[in-house]
Amino acid sequence: MxxxxxxxxxxxxxxxxxxxxxxxxxxxxxxxxxxxxxxxxxxxxxxxxxxSAAARSLRLGRSGALGLYVPDRTVGFEYYVQLSRGAAEAALTHGLALTLVPAWDNVEQLRALHIDGLIVADPAVGDPVLAVLRSLPVPMVTVERDLGPDAGPVGVVASDHLTATGELLDHVVATGATSIAVVAPGDETSFGQQIREACRRYAGVRIVDIPLAYRPEDATAAVDEALASGADALVLVPDGSVVVALHHLRERGIRVPDDVLLASYVDGPSLQITRPRITAVDIDPRATGEAAVEALVDVVVHGRQDVVETLVPSRLVVRESTRR
Structure with missing residues:
Protein backbone atom coordinates (compact mmCIF):
# COMPACT_ATOMS: atom_id res chain seq x y z
CA MET A 1 0.00 0.00 0.00
CA SER A 52 -2.46 20.47 -0.49
CA ALA A 53 -2.64 22.51 -3.68
CA ALA A 54 -6.39 21.92 -3.84
CA ALA A 55 -6.93 23.19 -0.30
CA ARG A 56 -4.75 26.23 -0.91
CA SER A 57 -6.63 27.07 -4.10
CA LEU A 58 -9.97 26.70 -2.32
CA ARG A 59 -8.81 29.02 0.46
CA LEU A 60 -7.68 31.64 -2.05
CA GLY A 61 -10.79 31.35 -4.21
CA ARG A 62 -8.95 29.95 -7.24
CA SER A 63 -9.29 26.75 -9.25
CA GLY A 64 -5.60 25.91 -9.10
CA ALA A 65 -5.51 25.23 -12.85
CA LEU A 66 -4.29 27.02 -15.96
CA GLY A 67 -5.60 26.31 -19.45
CA LEU A 68 -3.58 25.75 -22.63
CA TYR A 69 -5.16 26.09 -26.08
CA VAL A 70 -3.26 25.07 -29.21
CA PRO A 71 -4.40 25.27 -32.84
CA ASP A 72 -6.89 22.63 -33.96
CA ARG A 73 -5.34 19.37 -35.29
CA THR A 74 -1.84 20.26 -34.07
CA VAL A 75 -1.85 18.71 -30.59
CA GLY A 76 0.38 15.81 -31.74
CA PHE A 77 3.00 18.01 -33.42
CA GLU A 78 6.41 17.86 -31.72
CA TYR A 79 6.52 21.62 -31.20
CA TYR A 80 3.24 21.70 -29.28
CA VAL A 81 4.10 18.55 -27.31
CA GLN A 82 7.32 20.19 -26.09
CA LEU A 83 5.55 23.49 -25.44
CA SER A 84 2.92 21.65 -23.38
CA ARG A 85 5.61 19.80 -21.47
CA GLY A 86 7.41 23.01 -20.56
CA ALA A 87 4.15 24.64 -19.50
CA ALA A 88 3.09 21.63 -17.39
CA GLU A 89 6.45 21.47 -15.62
CA ALA A 90 6.41 25.19 -14.86
CA ALA A 91 2.81 25.05 -13.62
CA LEU A 92 3.63 22.16 -11.30
CA THR A 93 6.43 24.12 -9.63
CA HIS A 94 3.77 26.64 -8.60
CA GLY A 95 1.37 23.94 -7.38
CA LEU A 96 -0.89 24.44 -10.39
CA ALA A 97 -2.40 21.96 -12.84
CA LEU A 98 -2.41 22.44 -16.61
CA THR A 99 -5.61 21.74 -18.54
CA LEU A 100 -5.51 21.20 -22.30
CA VAL A 101 -8.39 23.16 -23.83
CA PRO A 102 -9.70 21.47 -27.01
CA ALA A 103 -10.93 23.22 -30.13
CA TRP A 104 -14.48 22.60 -28.93
CA ASP A 105 -17.60 23.78 -30.73
CA ASN A 106 -19.76 23.81 -27.59
CA VAL A 107 -19.69 27.46 -26.54
CA GLU A 108 -21.40 26.89 -23.19
CA GLN A 109 -18.90 24.23 -22.14
CA LEU A 110 -16.00 26.48 -23.09
CA ARG A 111 -17.48 29.31 -21.05
CA ALA A 112 -17.89 26.96 -18.09
CA LEU A 113 -14.15 26.20 -17.93
CA HIS A 114 -12.93 26.45 -14.33
CA ILE A 115 -9.44 27.87 -14.77
CA ASP A 116 -7.50 30.80 -13.30
CA GLY A 117 -5.80 31.85 -16.54
CA LEU A 118 -5.29 30.78 -20.14
CA ILE A 119 -2.36 30.34 -22.51
CA VAL A 120 -3.15 30.49 -26.23
CA ALA A 121 -0.51 29.21 -28.65
CA ASP A 122 -0.36 30.76 -32.13
CA PRO A 123 -3.66 32.68 -32.01
CA ALA A 124 -5.13 32.88 -35.50
CA VAL A 125 -7.40 35.50 -37.01
CA GLY A 126 -10.83 34.00 -37.65
CA ASP A 127 -10.55 31.16 -35.11
CA PRO A 128 -14.11 30.84 -33.68
CA VAL A 129 -12.88 29.07 -30.54
CA LEU A 130 -10.46 31.88 -29.80
CA ALA A 131 -13.30 34.38 -30.00
CA VAL A 132 -15.06 32.51 -27.18
CA LEU A 133 -11.88 32.14 -25.11
CA ARG A 134 -11.24 35.89 -25.31
CA SER A 135 -14.62 36.45 -23.64
CA LEU A 136 -13.74 34.37 -20.57
CA PRO A 137 -13.23 36.40 -17.37
CA VAL A 138 -9.65 35.17 -16.89
CA PRO A 139 -6.27 36.64 -17.90
CA MET A 140 -4.74 35.37 -21.14
CA VAL A 141 -1.12 35.02 -22.23
CA THR A 142 -0.43 34.35 -25.90
CA VAL A 143 2.45 32.48 -27.47
CA GLU A 144 3.09 34.82 -30.41
CA ARG A 145 1.08 38.01 -30.86
CA ASP A 146 -2.68 37.94 -31.24
CA LEU A 147 -3.55 39.83 -34.44
CA GLY A 148 -7.26 40.02 -33.63
CA PRO A 149 -8.78 43.51 -33.27
CA ASP A 150 -10.23 42.64 -29.84
CA ALA A 151 -7.06 41.02 -28.47
CA GLY A 152 -6.13 41.97 -24.92
CA PRO A 153 -3.53 39.59 -23.52
CA VAL A 154 -1.84 40.29 -20.20
CA GLY A 155 1.41 38.91 -21.61
CA VAL A 156 3.03 37.79 -24.85
CA VAL A 157 5.78 35.19 -25.28
CA ALA A 158 7.32 35.28 -28.74
CA SER A 159 10.38 34.59 -30.89
CA ASP A 160 11.94 36.82 -33.53
CA HIS A 161 10.92 34.71 -36.53
CA LEU A 162 11.75 37.51 -38.96
CA THR A 163 15.45 37.47 -38.02
CA ALA A 164 15.62 33.69 -37.62
CA THR A 165 14.10 33.10 -41.05
CA GLY A 166 16.62 35.50 -42.55
CA GLU A 167 19.50 33.61 -40.94
CA LEU A 168 18.20 30.32 -42.32
CA LEU A 169 17.77 31.73 -45.83
CA ASP A 170 21.23 33.36 -45.71
CA HIS A 171 22.71 29.95 -44.88
CA VAL A 172 20.87 28.22 -47.73
CA VAL A 173 21.99 30.91 -50.19
CA ALA A 174 25.58 30.66 -48.95
CA THR A 175 25.47 26.91 -49.57
CA GLY A 176 24.79 27.54 -53.25
CA ALA A 177 21.02 27.65 -53.69
CA THR A 178 19.74 30.02 -56.38
CA SER A 179 16.02 29.20 -56.35
CA ILE A 180 14.53 28.65 -52.89
CA ALA A 181 10.95 27.56 -52.24
CA VAL A 182 9.61 28.20 -48.74
CA VAL A 183 6.55 26.13 -47.88
CA ALA A 184 4.80 28.37 -45.37
CA PRO A 185 1.45 28.83 -43.61
CA GLY A 186 -0.69 31.90 -44.25
CA ASP A 187 -0.60 35.28 -42.59
CA GLU A 188 -3.51 34.61 -40.21
CA THR A 189 -0.96 34.21 -37.40
CA SER A 190 1.91 36.42 -36.32
CA PHE A 191 4.21 33.44 -36.91
CA GLY A 192 3.11 33.13 -40.54
CA GLN A 193 3.26 36.87 -41.12
CA GLN A 194 6.88 37.10 -39.97
CA ILE A 195 7.97 34.12 -42.06
CA ARG A 196 6.39 35.59 -45.19
CA GLU A 197 7.78 39.06 -44.59
CA ALA A 198 11.30 37.62 -44.29
CA CYS A 199 10.86 35.66 -47.54
CA ARG A 200 9.74 38.75 -49.45
CA ARG A 201 13.10 40.36 -48.72
CA TYR A 202 14.89 37.78 -50.91
CA ALA A 203 14.69 37.99 -54.69
CA GLY A 204 15.24 34.27 -55.27
CA VAL A 205 12.65 33.01 -52.80
CA ARG A 206 9.20 31.74 -53.75
CA ILE A 207 6.46 31.07 -51.17
CA VAL A 208 4.34 27.93 -51.53
CA ASP A 209 1.19 27.85 -49.39
CA ILE A 210 0.42 25.16 -46.84
CA PRO A 211 -1.92 25.11 -43.80
CA LEU A 212 -0.31 25.35 -40.35
CA ALA A 213 -2.28 22.23 -39.40
CA TYR A 214 -1.36 20.42 -42.62
CA ARG A 215 -2.12 16.92 -43.84
CA PRO A 216 0.66 14.75 -45.36
CA GLU A 217 -0.84 15.21 -48.83
CA ASP A 218 -0.62 19.00 -48.36
CA ALA A 219 3.14 18.71 -47.81
CA THR A 220 3.76 16.39 -50.79
CA ALA A 221 1.68 18.61 -53.09
CA ALA A 222 3.65 21.66 -51.95
CA VAL A 223 6.95 19.88 -52.63
CA ASP A 224 5.81 18.90 -56.12
CA GLU A 225 4.75 22.48 -56.84
CA ALA A 226 8.10 23.81 -55.61
CA LEU A 227 10.12 21.35 -57.69
CA ALA A 228 8.02 22.10 -60.77
CA SER A 229 9.03 25.76 -60.41
CA GLY A 230 12.72 24.79 -60.57
CA ALA A 231 13.58 25.07 -56.88
CA ASP A 232 17.01 23.76 -55.88
CA ALA A 233 16.34 24.29 -52.15
CA LEU A 234 13.25 23.61 -50.05
CA VAL A 235 12.43 25.12 -46.65
CA LEU A 236 9.41 23.57 -44.93
CA VAL A 237 7.94 25.73 -42.17
CA PRO A 238 5.13 23.79 -40.38
CA ASP A 239 6.38 21.46 -37.67
CA GLY A 240 7.20 17.99 -39.00
CA SER A 241 6.32 18.71 -42.62
CA VAL A 242 9.97 18.43 -43.64
CA VAL A 243 9.98 14.73 -42.69
CA VAL A 244 7.06 14.14 -45.06
CA ALA A 245 8.98 16.07 -47.71
CA LEU A 246 12.13 13.99 -47.21
CA HIS A 247 10.24 10.71 -47.70
CA HIS A 248 8.49 12.10 -50.78
CA LEU A 249 11.78 13.21 -52.32
CA ARG A 250 13.21 9.74 -51.82
CA GLU A 251 10.18 8.19 -53.52
CA ARG A 252 10.82 10.47 -56.49
CA GLY A 253 14.50 9.50 -56.59
CA ILE A 254 15.70 12.99 -55.59
CA ARG A 255 18.75 13.03 -53.32
CA VAL A 256 19.24 15.36 -50.34
CA PRO A 257 21.48 17.38 -50.33
CA ASP A 258 23.05 16.32 -53.67
CA ASP A 259 20.07 17.22 -55.89
CA VAL A 260 18.18 19.59 -53.63
CA LEU A 261 18.91 21.27 -50.30
CA LEU A 262 16.33 20.66 -47.58
CA ALA A 263 15.68 22.55 -44.33
CA SER A 264 12.97 23.06 -41.74
CA TYR A 265 12.09 26.23 -39.90
CA VAL A 266 10.92 24.34 -36.78
CA ASP A 267 13.42 21.95 -35.19
CA GLY A 268 12.46 18.80 -33.31
CA PRO A 269 13.85 15.47 -32.06
CA SER A 270 12.84 13.61 -35.24
CA LEU A 271 15.03 15.86 -37.41
CA GLN A 272 18.11 14.71 -35.53
CA ILE A 273 17.65 11.04 -36.46
CA THR A 274 16.67 11.27 -40.13
CA ARG A 275 19.19 10.43 -42.84
CA PRO A 276 20.43 12.94 -43.64
CA ARG A 277 19.84 14.91 -40.46
CA ILE A 278 17.91 18.08 -41.27
CA THR A 279 19.00 21.69 -40.81
CA ALA A 280 16.47 23.65 -38.76
CA VAL A 281 15.85 26.58 -36.42
CA ASP A 282 15.54 25.69 -32.74
CA ILE A 283 12.84 28.01 -31.36
CA ASP A 284 12.87 26.23 -27.97
CA PRO A 285 9.20 25.35 -27.43
CA ARG A 286 9.84 23.95 -23.95
CA ALA A 287 11.29 27.26 -22.76
CA THR A 288 8.40 29.03 -24.48
CA GLY A 289 5.86 27.01 -22.51
CA GLU A 290 7.71 27.72 -19.27
CA ALA A 291 7.85 31.45 -20.00
CA ALA A 292 4.12 31.56 -20.78
CA VAL A 293 3.25 29.99 -17.43
CA GLU A 294 5.58 32.33 -15.55
CA ALA A 295 3.96 35.34 -17.24
CA LEU A 296 0.51 34.07 -16.29
CA VAL A 297 1.51 33.26 -12.70
CA ASP A 298 2.84 36.81 -12.32
CA VAL A 299 -0.71 38.03 -12.98
CA VAL A 300 -2.82 35.31 -11.32
CA VAL A 301 -0.72 34.82 -8.17
CA HIS A 302 1.34 37.99 -7.81
CA GLY A 303 -1.14 40.49 -9.22
CA ARG A 304 1.05 42.11 -11.88
CA GLN A 305 -0.85 44.80 -13.79
CA ASP A 306 1.31 45.76 -16.78
CA VAL A 307 1.53 43.78 -20.03
CA VAL A 308 4.94 42.15 -20.46
CA GLU A 309 6.43 40.65 -23.63
CA THR A 310 9.01 37.89 -23.26
CA LEU A 311 11.36 37.12 -26.17
CA VAL A 312 12.57 33.52 -26.41
CA PRO A 313 15.88 33.28 -28.31
CA SER A 314 16.26 30.96 -31.30
CA ARG A 315 19.31 29.46 -33.02
CA LEU A 316 20.11 27.98 -36.39
CA VAL A 317 21.23 24.34 -36.24
CA VAL A 318 23.08 23.34 -39.43
CA ARG A 319 23.03 19.64 -40.31
CA GLU A 320 23.84 17.42 -43.29
CA SER A 321 20.72 18.25 -45.35
CA THR A 322 22.22 21.61 -46.38
CA ARG A 323 25.90 20.67 -46.54
CA ARG A 324 27.64 20.02 -49.85
Whole structure:
Protein backbone atom coordinates (compact mmCIF):
# COMPACT_ATOMS: atom_id res chain seq x y z
CA MET A 1 0.00 0.00 0.00
CA UNK A 2 1.22 3.55 -0.72
CA UNK A 3 2.22 5.57 2.37
CA UNK A 4 -0.53 7.69 3.93
CA UNK A 5 -0.33 11.40 3.15
CA UNK A 6 0.84 13.51 6.09
CA UNK A 7 -1.95 15.91 7.06
CA UNK A 8 -2.15 19.18 8.94
CA UNK A 9 -3.54 17.24 11.91
CA UNK A 10 -0.37 15.13 12.01
CA UNK A 11 1.73 18.30 12.14
CA UNK A 12 -0.44 19.72 14.93
CA UNK A 13 -0.14 16.50 16.95
CA UNK A 14 3.65 16.31 16.51
CA UNK A 15 4.14 19.99 17.37
CA UNK A 16 1.72 19.98 20.28
CA UNK A 17 -0.42 22.80 18.90
CA UNK A 18 -3.85 23.23 17.34
CA UNK A 19 -4.56 22.78 13.63
CA UNK A 20 -5.42 26.48 13.36
CA UNK A 21 -1.98 27.36 14.72
CA UNK A 22 -0.38 25.07 12.15
CA UNK A 23 -2.40 26.70 9.37
CA UNK A 24 -1.36 30.19 10.47
CA UNK A 25 2.28 29.17 10.88
CA UNK A 26 2.57 27.59 7.45
CA UNK A 27 0.65 30.32 5.64
CA UNK A 28 2.58 33.15 7.29
CA UNK A 29 -0.65 34.64 8.58
CA UNK A 30 -2.08 35.15 12.04
CA UNK A 31 -0.63 36.52 15.25
CA UNK A 32 1.54 33.75 16.64
CA UNK A 33 4.99 33.93 18.18
CA UNK A 34 7.89 33.67 15.76
CA UNK A 35 9.33 30.80 17.83
CA UNK A 36 6.09 28.85 17.48
CA UNK A 37 5.92 29.56 13.75
CA UNK A 38 9.48 28.33 13.24
CA UNK A 39 8.93 25.19 15.37
CA UNK A 40 5.79 24.26 13.44
CA UNK A 41 7.56 24.67 10.11
CA UNK A 42 10.48 22.56 11.31
CA UNK A 43 8.16 19.79 12.48
CA UNK A 44 6.28 19.90 9.17
CA UNK A 45 9.55 19.45 7.27
CA UNK A 46 10.69 16.62 9.53
CA UNK A 47 7.54 14.53 9.12
CA UNK A 48 7.21 15.22 5.38
CA UNK A 49 4.15 17.47 5.25
CA UNK A 50 3.33 18.90 1.81
CA UNK A 51 0.57 21.49 1.57
CA SER A 52 -2.46 20.47 -0.49
CA ALA A 53 -2.64 22.51 -3.68
CA ALA A 54 -6.39 21.92 -3.84
CA ALA A 55 -6.93 23.19 -0.30
CA ARG A 56 -4.75 26.23 -0.91
CA SER A 57 -6.63 27.07 -4.10
CA LEU A 58 -9.97 26.70 -2.32
CA ARG A 59 -8.81 29.02 0.46
CA LEU A 60 -7.68 31.64 -2.05
CA GLY A 61 -10.79 31.35 -4.21
CA ARG A 62 -8.95 29.95 -7.24
CA SER A 63 -9.29 26.75 -9.25
CA GLY A 64 -5.60 25.91 -9.10
CA ALA A 65 -5.51 25.23 -12.85
CA LEU A 66 -4.29 27.02 -15.96
CA GLY A 67 -5.60 26.31 -19.45
CA LEU A 68 -3.58 25.75 -22.63
CA TYR A 69 -5.16 26.09 -26.08
CA VAL A 70 -3.26 25.07 -29.21
CA PRO A 71 -4.40 25.27 -32.84
CA ASP A 72 -6.89 22.63 -33.96
CA ARG A 73 -5.34 19.37 -35.29
CA THR A 74 -1.84 20.26 -34.07
CA VAL A 75 -1.85 18.71 -30.59
CA GLY A 76 0.38 15.81 -31.74
CA PHE A 77 3.00 18.01 -33.42
CA GLU A 78 6.41 17.86 -31.72
CA TYR A 79 6.52 21.62 -31.20
CA TYR A 80 3.24 21.70 -29.28
CA VAL A 81 4.10 18.55 -27.31
CA GLN A 82 7.32 20.19 -26.09
CA LEU A 83 5.55 23.49 -25.44
CA SER A 84 2.92 21.65 -23.38
CA ARG A 85 5.61 19.80 -21.47
CA GLY A 86 7.41 23.01 -20.56
CA ALA A 87 4.15 24.64 -19.50
CA ALA A 88 3.09 21.63 -17.39
CA GLU A 89 6.45 21.47 -15.62
CA ALA A 90 6.41 25.19 -14.86
CA ALA A 91 2.81 25.05 -13.62
CA LEU A 92 3.63 22.16 -11.30
CA THR A 93 6.43 24.12 -9.63
CA HIS A 94 3.77 26.64 -8.60
CA GLY A 95 1.37 23.94 -7.38
CA LEU A 96 -0.89 24.44 -10.39
CA ALA A 97 -2.40 21.96 -12.84
CA LEU A 98 -2.41 22.44 -16.61
CA THR A 99 -5.61 21.74 -18.54
CA LEU A 100 -5.51 21.20 -22.30
CA VAL A 101 -8.39 23.16 -23.83
CA PRO A 102 -9.70 21.47 -27.01
CA ALA A 103 -10.93 23.22 -30.13
CA TRP A 104 -14.48 22.60 -28.93
CA ASP A 105 -17.60 23.78 -30.73
CA ASN A 106 -19.76 23.81 -27.59
CA VAL A 107 -19.69 27.46 -26.54
CA GLU A 108 -21.40 26.89 -23.19
CA GLN A 109 -18.90 24.23 -22.14
CA LEU A 110 -16.00 26.48 -23.09
CA ARG A 111 -17.48 29.31 -21.05
CA ALA A 112 -17.89 26.96 -18.09
CA LEU A 113 -14.15 26.20 -17.93
CA HIS A 114 -12.93 26.45 -14.33
CA ILE A 115 -9.44 27.87 -14.77
CA ASP A 116 -7.50 30.80 -13.30
CA GLY A 117 -5.80 31.85 -16.54
CA LEU A 118 -5.29 30.78 -20.14
CA ILE A 119 -2.36 30.34 -22.51
CA VAL A 120 -3.15 30.49 -26.23
CA ALA A 121 -0.51 29.21 -28.65
CA ASP A 122 -0.36 30.76 -32.13
CA PRO A 123 -3.66 32.68 -32.01
CA ALA A 124 -5.13 32.88 -35.50
CA VAL A 125 -7.40 35.50 -37.01
CA GLY A 126 -10.83 34.00 -37.65
CA ASP A 127 -10.55 31.16 -35.11
CA PRO A 128 -14.11 30.84 -33.68
CA VAL A 129 -12.88 29.07 -30.54
CA LEU A 130 -10.46 31.88 -29.80
CA ALA A 131 -13.30 34.38 -30.00
CA VAL A 132 -15.06 32.51 -27.18
CA LEU A 133 -11.88 32.14 -25.11
CA ARG A 134 -11.24 35.89 -25.31
CA SER A 135 -14.62 36.45 -23.64
CA LEU A 136 -13.74 34.37 -20.57
CA PRO A 137 -13.23 36.40 -17.37
CA VAL A 138 -9.65 35.17 -16.89
CA PRO A 139 -6.27 36.64 -17.90
CA MET A 140 -4.74 35.37 -21.14
CA VAL A 141 -1.12 35.02 -22.23
CA THR A 142 -0.43 34.35 -25.90
CA VAL A 143 2.45 32.48 -27.47
CA GLU A 144 3.09 34.82 -30.41
CA ARG A 145 1.08 38.01 -30.86
CA ASP A 146 -2.68 37.94 -31.24
CA LEU A 147 -3.55 39.83 -34.44
CA GLY A 148 -7.26 40.02 -33.63
CA PRO A 149 -8.78 43.51 -33.27
CA ASP A 150 -10.23 42.64 -29.84
CA ALA A 151 -7.06 41.02 -28.47
CA GLY A 152 -6.13 41.97 -24.92
CA PRO A 153 -3.53 39.59 -23.52
CA VAL A 154 -1.84 40.29 -20.20
CA GLY A 155 1.41 38.91 -21.61
CA VAL A 156 3.03 37.79 -24.85
CA VAL A 157 5.78 35.19 -25.28
CA ALA A 158 7.32 35.28 -28.74
CA SER A 159 10.38 34.59 -30.89
CA ASP A 160 11.94 36.82 -33.53
CA HIS A 161 10.92 34.71 -36.53
CA LEU A 162 11.75 37.51 -38.96
CA THR A 163 15.45 37.47 -38.02
CA ALA A 164 15.62 33.69 -37.62
CA THR A 165 14.10 33.10 -41.05
CA GLY A 166 16.62 35.50 -42.55
CA GLU A 167 19.50 33.61 -40.94
CA LEU A 168 18.20 30.32 -42.32
CA LEU A 169 17.77 31.73 -45.83
CA ASP A 170 21.23 33.36 -45.71
CA HIS A 171 22.71 29.95 -44.88
CA VAL A 172 20.87 28.22 -47.73
CA VAL A 173 21.99 30.91 -50.19
CA ALA A 174 25.58 30.66 -48.95
CA THR A 175 25.47 26.91 -49.57
CA GLY A 176 24.79 27.54 -53.25
CA ALA A 177 21.02 27.65 -53.69
CA THR A 178 19.74 30.02 -56.38
CA SER A 179 16.02 29.20 -56.35
CA ILE A 180 14.53 28.65 -52.89
CA ALA A 181 10.95 27.56 -52.24
CA VAL A 182 9.61 28.20 -48.74
CA VAL A 183 6.55 26.13 -47.88
CA ALA A 184 4.80 28.37 -45.37
CA PRO A 185 1.45 28.83 -43.61
CA GLY A 186 -0.69 31.90 -44.25
CA ASP A 187 -0.60 35.28 -42.59
CA GLU A 188 -3.51 34.61 -40.21
CA THR A 189 -0.96 34.21 -37.40
CA SER A 190 1.91 36.42 -36.32
CA PHE A 191 4.21 33.44 -36.91
CA GLY A 192 3.11 33.13 -40.54
CA GLN A 193 3.26 36.87 -41.12
CA GLN A 194 6.88 37.10 -39.97
CA ILE A 195 7.97 34.12 -42.06
CA ARG A 196 6.39 35.59 -45.19
CA GLU A 197 7.78 39.06 -44.59
CA ALA A 198 11.30 37.62 -44.29
CA CYS A 199 10.86 35.66 -47.54
CA ARG A 200 9.74 38.75 -49.45
CA ARG A 201 13.10 40.36 -48.72
CA TYR A 202 14.89 37.78 -50.91
CA ALA A 203 14.69 37.99 -54.69
CA GLY A 204 15.24 34.27 -55.27
CA VAL A 205 12.65 33.01 -52.80
CA ARG A 206 9.20 31.74 -53.75
CA ILE A 207 6.46 31.07 -51.17
CA VAL A 208 4.34 27.93 -51.53
CA ASP A 209 1.19 27.85 -49.39
CA ILE A 210 0.42 25.16 -46.84
CA PRO A 211 -1.92 25.11 -43.80
CA LEU A 212 -0.31 25.35 -40.35
CA ALA A 213 -2.28 22.23 -39.40
CA TYR A 214 -1.36 20.42 -42.62
CA ARG A 215 -2.12 16.92 -43.84
CA PRO A 216 0.66 14.75 -45.36
CA GLU A 217 -0.84 15.21 -48.83
CA ASP A 218 -0.62 19.00 -48.36
CA ALA A 219 3.14 18.71 -47.81
CA THR A 220 3.76 16.39 -50.79
CA ALA A 221 1.68 18.61 -53.09
CA ALA A 222 3.65 21.66 -51.95
CA VAL A 223 6.95 19.88 -52.63
CA ASP A 224 5.81 18.90 -56.12
CA GLU A 225 4.75 22.48 -56.84
CA ALA A 226 8.10 23.81 -55.61
CA LEU A 227 10.12 21.35 -57.69
CA ALA A 228 8.02 22.10 -60.77
CA SER A 229 9.03 25.76 -60.41
CA GLY A 230 12.72 24.79 -60.57
CA ALA A 231 13.58 25.07 -56.88
CA ASP A 232 17.01 23.76 -55.88
CA ALA A 233 16.34 24.29 -52.15
CA LEU A 234 13.25 23.61 -50.05
CA VAL A 235 12.43 25.12 -46.65
CA LEU A 236 9.41 23.57 -44.93
CA VAL A 237 7.94 25.73 -42.17
CA PRO A 238 5.13 23.79 -40.38
CA ASP A 239 6.38 21.46 -37.67
CA GLY A 240 7.20 17.99 -39.00
CA SER A 241 6.32 18.71 -42.62
CA VAL A 242 9.97 18.43 -43.64
CA VAL A 243 9.98 14.73 -42.69
CA VAL A 244 7.06 14.14 -45.06
CA ALA A 245 8.98 16.07 -47.71
CA LEU A 246 12.13 13.99 -47.21
CA HIS A 247 10.24 10.71 -47.70
CA HIS A 248 8.49 12.10 -50.78
CA LEU A 249 11.78 13.21 -52.32
CA ARG A 250 13.21 9.74 -51.82
CA GLU A 251 10.18 8.19 -53.52
CA ARG A 252 10.82 10.47 -56.49
CA GLY A 253 14.50 9.50 -56.59
CA ILE A 254 15.70 12.99 -55.59
CA ARG A 255 18.75 13.03 -53.32
CA VAL A 256 19.24 15.36 -50.34
CA PRO A 257 21.48 17.38 -50.33
CA ASP A 258 23.05 16.32 -53.67
CA ASP A 259 20.07 17.22 -55.89
CA VAL A 260 18.18 19.59 -53.63
CA LEU A 261 18.91 21.27 -50.30
CA LEU A 262 16.33 20.66 -47.58
CA ALA A 263 15.68 22.55 -44.33
CA SER A 264 12.97 23.06 -41.74
CA TYR A 265 12.09 26.23 -39.90
CA VAL A 266 10.92 24.34 -36.78
CA ASP A 267 13.42 21.95 -35.19
CA GLY A 268 12.46 18.80 -33.31
CA PRO A 269 13.85 15.47 -32.06
CA SER A 270 12.84 13.61 -35.24
CA LEU A 271 15.03 15.86 -37.41
CA GLN A 272 18.11 14.71 -35.53
CA ILE A 273 17.65 11.04 -36.46
CA THR A 274 16.67 11.27 -40.13
CA ARG A 275 19.19 10.43 -42.84
CA PRO A 276 20.43 12.94 -43.64
CA ARG A 277 19.84 14.91 -40.46
CA ILE A 278 17.91 18.08 -41.27
CA THR A 279 19.00 21.69 -40.81
CA ALA A 280 16.47 23.65 -38.76
CA VAL A 281 15.85 26.58 -36.42
CA ASP A 282 15.54 25.69 -32.74
CA ILE A 283 12.84 28.01 -31.36
CA ASP A 284 12.87 26.23 -27.97
CA PRO A 285 9.20 25.35 -27.43
CA ARG A 286 9.84 23.95 -23.95
CA ALA A 287 11.29 27.26 -22.76
CA THR A 288 8.40 29.03 -24.48
CA GLY A 289 5.86 27.01 -22.51
CA GLU A 290 7.71 27.72 -19.27
CA ALA A 291 7.85 31.45 -20.00
CA ALA A 292 4.12 31.56 -20.78
CA VAL A 293 3.25 29.99 -17.43
CA GLU A 294 5.58 32.33 -15.55
CA ALA A 295 3.96 35.34 -17.24
CA LEU A 296 0.51 34.07 -16.29
CA VAL A 297 1.51 33.26 -12.70
CA ASP A 298 2.84 36.81 -12.32
CA VAL A 299 -0.71 38.03 -12.98
CA VAL A 300 -2.82 35.31 -11.32
CA VAL A 301 -0.72 34.82 -8.17
CA HIS A 302 1.34 37.99 -7.81
CA GLY A 303 -1.14 40.49 -9.22
CA ARG A 304 1.05 42.11 -11.88
CA GLN A 305 -0.85 44.80 -13.79
CA ASP A 306 1.31 45.76 -16.78
CA VAL A 307 1.53 43.78 -20.03
CA VAL A 308 4.94 42.15 -20.46
CA GLU A 309 6.43 40.65 -23.63
CA THR A 310 9.01 37.89 -23.26
CA LEU A 311 11.36 37.12 -26.17
CA VAL A 312 12.57 33.52 -26.41
CA PRO A 313 15.88 33.28 -28.31
CA SER A 314 16.26 30.96 -31.30
CA ARG A 315 19.31 29.46 -33.02
CA LEU A 316 20.11 27.98 -36.39
CA VAL A 317 21.23 24.34 -36.24
CA VAL A 318 23.08 23.34 -39.43
CA ARG A 319 23.03 19.64 -40.31
CA GLU A 320 23.84 17.42 -43.29
CA SER A 321 20.72 18.25 -45.35
CA THR A 322 22.22 21.61 -46.38
CA ARG A 323 25.90 20.67 -46.54
CA ARG A 324 27.64 20.02 -49.85
Missing amino acids: PPRRVTIRDVARAAGVSTSTVSEALSGQGRIASETRERVRQVADEIGYVA
